[in-house]
Every structure is written in structure tokens, then in C-alpha cells.
Amino acid sequence: NAGVMQNPRHLVRRRGQEARLRCSPMKGHSHVYWYRQLPEEGLKFMVYLQKENIIDESGMPKERFSAEFPKEGPSILRIQQVVRGDSAAYFCASRPSGTGGTDTQYFGPGTRLTVL
Amino acid sequence: GDSVTQMEGPVTLSEEAFLTINCTYTATGYPSLFWYVQYPGEGLQLLLKATKADDKGSNKGFEATYRKETTSFHLEKGSVQVSDSAVYFCALSSSGGSYIPTFGRGTSLIVHP
Numbered sequence: 001n002a003g004v005m006q007n008p009r010h011l012v013r014r015r016g017q018e019a020r021l022r023c024s025p026m027k028g029h030s031h032v033y034w035y036r037q038l039p040e041e042g043l044k045f046m047v048y049l050q051k052e053n054i055i056d057e058s059g060m061p062k063e064r065f066s067a068e069f070p071k072e073g074p075s076i077l078r079i080q081q082v083v084r085g086d087s088a089a090y091f092c093a094s095r096p097s098g099t100g101g102t103d104t105q106y107f108g109p110g111t112r113l114t115v116l
Numbered sequence: 117g118d119s120v121t122q123m124e125g126p127v128t129l130s131e132e133a134f135l136t137i138n139c140t141y142t143a144t145g146y147p148s149l150f151w152y153v154q155y156p157g158e159g160l161q162l163l164l165k166a167t168k169a170d171d172k173g174s175n176k177g178f179e180a181t182y183r184k185e186t187t188s189f190h191l192e193k194g195s196v197q198v199s200d201s202a203v204y205f206c207a208l209s210s211s212g213g214s215y216i217p218t219f220g221r222g223t224s225l226i227v228h229p
Contacts, residue, residue: 004159033216042205042221043160048214056214091159095215103148103167103209105217107159 002027004094004108005074012114019079019086021111025094032075033105034060034067037089049075082115089113118143122206122220129196129227137191137223139180139206147208149173149182149189150217154203163191163204201227 005024013019025032030051035043045059049069060067064082069075079086089112093105123138141149148167152160164173169184178193189206206220 006159031215042219045216048216056216093160103215104150104162104165105215107152107161109159 004092004106006092006108006111008111009109010112010114012116013082014116015083016081019082019113021077021090021113023075023077023092023108025075026106029094029096029106031095031097032069033093034077035091035093037091043091084115087113087115118147118208118210118218120206120208120218120220122223125224127223127225129225131198131227131229132195135191135193135196135225137204137225139189139191139220141187141189141208143208143210145210147210149180150207150209151178151180151189151191152205152207154205154222160205196225196227198227198229201225
């Protein structure tokens with residue numbers, strides 16, 4: 001069973017461009033979470049999605065950031081008009097539904113975004 | 117709201133030394149508690165977990181016991197190796213709802229040969 005996949009692993013953008021980060025959850029997992037990690041800091045929750053639904057986006061900036069998890073395909077975190085402060089590592093995690101172990105999240109390797 | 121406090125790093129040890137990384141938490145209800153490890157350039161990996169008071173999670177020689185009376189979940193290992201060098205995150209996940217975990221800031225461990 002493949003783990004959580006994220007791509008690209010590294011992404012460089014100039015200020016004002018758009019960044020698209022992709023996350024494919026583990027097989028059978030229908031819950032996806034996105035986090036941001038700034039240097040020397042812990043993980044900050046951004047958004048929680050299930051298939052075709054945003055469940056909780058309380059950690060996501062109101063402007064320029066959006067996320068989706070379509071019925072088919074990976075979850076996408078989209079950052080429009082990037083600024084230098086968006087430079088960070090972005091991690092995706094997934095978890096299964098149902099009973100037993102549902103509170104354990106499995107993390108992808110992350111996408112490291114650098115804004116020039 | 118929920119919060120997790122970890123001891124600040126870096127923690128620097130010689131190989132085969134005893135490791136303790138302190139973690140305390142505040143939460144409503146009865147959360148599950150986790151330790152994650154992050155190696156350089158990688159994502160977080162679940163190291164161990166405990167879901168109720170007095171449970172002990174263990175993996176790869178690491179242990180942590182869920183202490184409700186002291187609201188703590190300290191990570192220990194009897195003899196560290198150079199390969200244990202990483203950042204360790206304590207986290208909690210409150211019962212019910214979205215299972216959105218709250219993470220500590222992380223503690224960097226450096227083990228010298």
C-alpha cells in the first residue's frame with residue numbers, strides 16, 4: 001500500500017505567480033489535511049477536506065489560498081499571487097474513515113515552496 | 117483551546133545515552149496522544165501513540181506513557197543511536213469530530229558518535 005504522495009517535492013515560484021501543490025492520500029483514505037511548516041516551527045493546520053467537501057478551513061488564510069479534494073484525483077492546495085512569506089514546507093496527511101485507528105494521520109513527504 | 121508544550125531543543129547527547137523529551141498538554145475531554153518523528157528533508161512519521169490514561173506507547177525502543185494526572189506524555193529511550201537524530205513532535209487529537217491534531221513546536225535531537 002503506497003503511502004501519501006505529494007508532488008512536486010520542491011517548487012520555486014516568483015512573487016505574483018501561482019503555486020499548485022498536489023496530494024494523493026493513501027488508498028482507502030477519504031480524509032485529507034494540509035499543514036504548513038515554517039523554519040524552526042511546528043506544523044500549523046490549514047484545512048481539512050473529505051471527498052468534494054471542505055470540512056474545516058479555519059487555519060487557511062482568507063485570501064489567495066484555496067483547497068479542493070475532487071471526487072477523482074488528488075487534493076490540490078492552490079496559492080495565488082505568492083509572496084515571499086509563503087515560502088515554507090507544506091505537508092499533506094490522510095486518515096481512514098470508520099472505527100479503529102481513525103485518529104492517526106499519515107503524512108506525505110511534503111512540498112517545499114520557495115518564493116523568489 | 118487545546119495546546120501542547122514540549123521542551124525546547126536542541127537536545128544533544130552522546131550515543132548510548134538515555135533520552136527524555138518532555139511533553140505536557142492541555143485539552144478538554146480525553147485526547148489521544150502521539151509522538152511523531154521528522155528526519156531531515158522528510159515528512160512526519162508516526163512513532164507511537166496512546167489513546168487512554170496509563171497506556172504506554174512503544175516503538176523502536178522509544179516509550180511514552182499517557183499520564184492523565186500530570187497531563188504529560190514524555191518520550192524516553194534507554195540508549196540512543198546516531199540514527200535517532202531528528203526532530204520529535206508531540207501531538208494530541210481530541211476525541212470526536214475532525215481529529216485535527218494539535219502539535220508541539222518540536223524538539224531537535226542531535227546524537228554524536
